[in-house]
Amino acid sequence: MSNGQIVVSDLTKRYKNVTAVDHLSFVVEPGRVTGFLGPNGAGKTTTLRMILNLVTPSSGSATISGMRYSDAPEPLRLAGAILEASAAHKGRTARNHLRIVAAAAGIPATQVDKMLELVGLTPAAKRKFRGYSLGMKQRLGIAQAMLGDPQVLILDEPANGLDPEGIRWMRGLLQGLAQQGRTVLVSSHLLSEMEILADDVVIIAAGKLVTQGPVEQIVGAGTSAPRTRVRTPNLQELVTAVRTAGATIEPNGNDSHVVTGLDAPAVGRLALEGRIELHELVNERPDLEHVFLELTQGRAAIR
Amino acid sequence: MTRLIRSELLKLRTTNMWWIFLLASLVFTGLAVWINIEQADQDLTNHYDQYNQTDGTPPGMTEEQRAEFEASQQQFRQEEAARVAKAQSALGLAKAAANIYTSGQFFGLLLVMLLAILVITNEFYHQTATATFLATPKRTKVITAKLITASLVGVLFWVITTAISVTVGALYFGAKGLGNSFGHWTAQQALLLNLLVYVLWAIFGIGIGVLLRSQIGATITAAVLYTAGTWAALIVLQLIYSLVIKEDWVMESAVYIPPLASMHVVGGLDAMIGGDVDLPPRWAGAVVLIAWAVVLGTVGTLITRKRDIA
Numbered sequence: 201m202s203n204g205q206i207v208v209s210d211l212t213k214r215y216k217n218v219t220a221v222d223h224l225s226f227v228v229e230p231g232r233v234t235g236f237l238g239p240n241g242a243g244k245t246t247t248l249r250m251i252l253n254l255v256t257p258s259s260g261s262a263t264i265s266g267m268r269y270s271d272a273p274e275p276l277r278l279a280g281a282i283l284e285a286s287a288a289h290k291g292r293t294a295r296n297h298l299r300i301v302a303a304a305a306g307i308p309a310t311q312v313d314k315m316l317e318l319v320g321l322t323p324a325a326k327r328k329f330r331g332y333s334l335g336m337k338q339r340l341g342i343a344q345a346m347l348g349d350p351q352v353l354i355l356d357e358p359a360n361g362l363d364p365e366g367i368r369w370m371r372g373l374l375q376g377l378a379q380q381g382r383t384v385l386v387s388s389h390l391l392s393e394m395e396i397l398a399d400d401v402v403i404i405a406a407g408k409l410v411t412q413g414p415v416e417q418i419v420g421a422g423t424s425a426p427r428t429r430v431r432t433p434n435l436q437e438l439v440t441a442v443r444t445a446g447a448t449i450e451p452n453g454n455d456s457h458v459v460t461g462l463d464a465p466a467v468g469r470l471a472l473e474g475r476i477e478l479h480e481l482v483n484e485r486p487d488l489e490h491v492f493l494e495l496t497q498g499r500a501a502i503r
Numbered sequence: 504m505t506r507l508i509r510s511e512l513l514k515l516r517t518t519n520m521w522w523i524f525l526l527a528s529l530v531f532t533g534l535a536v537w538i539n540i541e542q543a544d545q546d547l548t549n550h551y552d553q554y555n556q557t558d559g560t561p562p563g564m565t566e567e568q569r570a571e572f573e574a575s576q577q578q579f580r581q582e583e584a585a586r587v588a589k590a591q592s593a594l595g596l597a598k599a600a601a602n603i604y605t606s607g608q609f610f611g612l613l614l615v616m617l618l619a620i621l622v623i624t625n626e627f628y629h630q631t632a633t634a635t636f637l638a639t640p641k642r643t644k645v646i647t648a649k650l651i652t653a654s655l656v657g658v659l660f661w662v663i664t665t666a667i668s669v670t671v672g673a674l675y676f677g678a679k680g681l682g683n684s685f686g687h688w689t690a691q692q693a694l695l696l697n698l699l700v701y702v703l704w705a706i707f708g709i710g711i712g713v714l715l716r717s718q719i720g721a722t723i724t725a726a727v728l729y730t731a732g733t734w735a736a737l738i739v740l741q742l743i744y745s746l747v748i749k750e751d752w753v754m755e756s757a758v759y760i761p762p763l764a765s766m767h768v769v770g771g772l773d774a775m776i777g778g779d780v781d782l783p784p785r786w787a788g789a790v791v792l793i794a795w796a797v798v799l800g801t802v803g804t805l806i807t808r809k810r811d812i813a
């Protein structure tokens with residue numbers, strides 16, 4: 201049963217004043233990077249912690265490779281995780297921190313040095329955690345998550361606080377791991393990042409599933425009508441032509457306009473026929489950001 | 504389980520905490536041995552002999568005064584002889600030895616308890632509980648490993664404090680030309696019960712750490728209750744006993760206060776409470792402590808199993 205699937209079924213977590221996760225079900229497949237998206241307070245962290253047996257569900261269950269995390273004979277070989285609060289004792293060195301985790305999991309100490317090498321922390325391995333930058337802490341988190349060479353990786357907002365260089369490094373690493381056939385589940389409230397990184401997305405809001413599927417599919421399904429951005433000195437003529445064709449046009453700032461209901465070739469043809477001069481003609485690619493805002497509208501409120 | 508204990512021991516060894524506690528323990532034990540030997544020395548020394556090396560009476564006394572003085576001197580001599588004979592009997596010496604050989608217990612137990620509290624609260628303070636429970640999601644195993652590790656710490660502190668106080672104590676008895684009571688059950692029992700008590704306080708610390716997760720809150724509460732709380736309780740009991748209920752069970756109930764139970768187990772409570780109360784047997788103190796350890800250990804385990812790590 202080492203298929204690497206994460207299966208969340210009907211997972212619910214009720215706190216005193218809020219249902220943080222509300223009958224949530226989804227499946228995460230191996231060999232792909234899955235983005236776990238939702239506005240702040242959507243219940244991402246709570247869900248990930250329930251998958252890892254750190255938080256007890258009020259009802260429902262979650263399995264990794266068909267078993268609950270708490271039943272795994274070798275938990276760190278089943279899954280590695282970087283959670284928001286990934287941290288070490290301030291007065292302890294990175295290497296000792298990893299040795300402690302490795303000792304508990306029966307992982308040889310040589311693996312500790314290998315992982316420090318992997319994340320580029322070898323020069324700082326014997327420095328105390330107190331002096332670590334955020335980027336170094338994230339790297340240590342990855343080294344810790346990779347200690348057991350896990351089939352599944354779970355990361356909670358790993359891009360938080362990373363500089364662009366660090367984000368690029370992280371992206372390469374995660375995509376590489378997915379290519380090796382591992383399951384990678386990454387939560388984020390930042391969509392732009394996910395669109396580049398993820399193959400699949402699971403979108404939640406207010407603890408409930410909004411949608412799930414491959415990124416292209418979600419992005420494609422999000423908008424019904426094609427949108428085209430145009431710039432023209434002959435605005436009046438274009439507006440008339442577009443309206444005649446049964447589409448709408450609205451200003452878009454920067455003296456450009458967006459035509460909804462026609463794609464770029466159609467608008468180009470209209471302009472040619474009407475001898476309308478165009479300075480810009482661009483297909484507005486519907487992005488995850490739009491879809492996300494559309495789907496989670498009104499549910500992003502602080503709960 | 505050995506993996507987990509190794510991991511826990513590594514946690515202790517890889518910060519500065521342990522040697523600070525060790526140093527404190529050495530200092531406190533040294534002080535306590537010194538005080539206890541001073542006290543034993545008072546008990547074992549014949550004060551009549553000490554102060555009346557030269558014979559004769561002070562000059563300028565009337566016949567009557569002289570007779571009175573000599574009578575009182577005589578009485579003092581006899582009392583001292585009887586007292587010292589008792590103190591220097593096998594049992595008397597063994598009691599003195601027990602007291603010296605368990606020196607530093609009061610602060611030793613406090614340190615062991617605080618260290619055990621930190622074994623738990625550090626995980627929350629530094630947010631390492633996540634890493635710990637990811638590596639070992641079966642939480643009962645983690646808490647068991649912590650209980651065992653803390654107990655090992657208790658044993659270690661017992662070994663160190665005992666090594667110091669027994670060495671210094673034996674040297675003292677040797678210098679006095681008195682037996683060191685190593686072969687006497689009263690002394691042996693005190694040493695062994697002291698070991699038990701060190702382990703039990705380590706378990707208390709784990710339980711308290713789980714109950715009062717906050718690092719600062721738990722350590723300060725425990726330290727204040729242990730020190731000031733104990734004295735306050737003793738004073739309250741003393742007041743009730745002398746002013747309200749003049750019955751022995753009032754003072755006897757001191758045995759149910761853990762730090763006093765610990766003293767009682769090694770025979771140190773009689774002296775503190777004052778002679779005329781007949782305290783319950785020493786093993787009763789041990790039973791009280793074991794009951795506390797079982798309750799705190801169980802509660803700690805149950806809470807840890809259920810708690811959300813967020």
Ligand SMILES: Nc1ncnc2c1ncn2[C@@H]1O[C@H](COP(=O)(O)OP(=O)(O)O)[C@@H](O)[C@H]1O
Nearest residue numbers: 215218220240241242243244245246247503813
């Ligand atoms: N320990 C807790 N006690 C009470 N409420 C909580 C707790 N943890 C999370 N919540 C609430 O549950 C909701 C989901 O939180 P979280 O899972 O952290 O969301 P996200 O990670 O998506 O930002 C929020 O409303 C949060 O306030």
Ligand SMILES: [Mg+2]
Nearest residue numbers: 244245246284
């Ligand atoms: Mg979160």
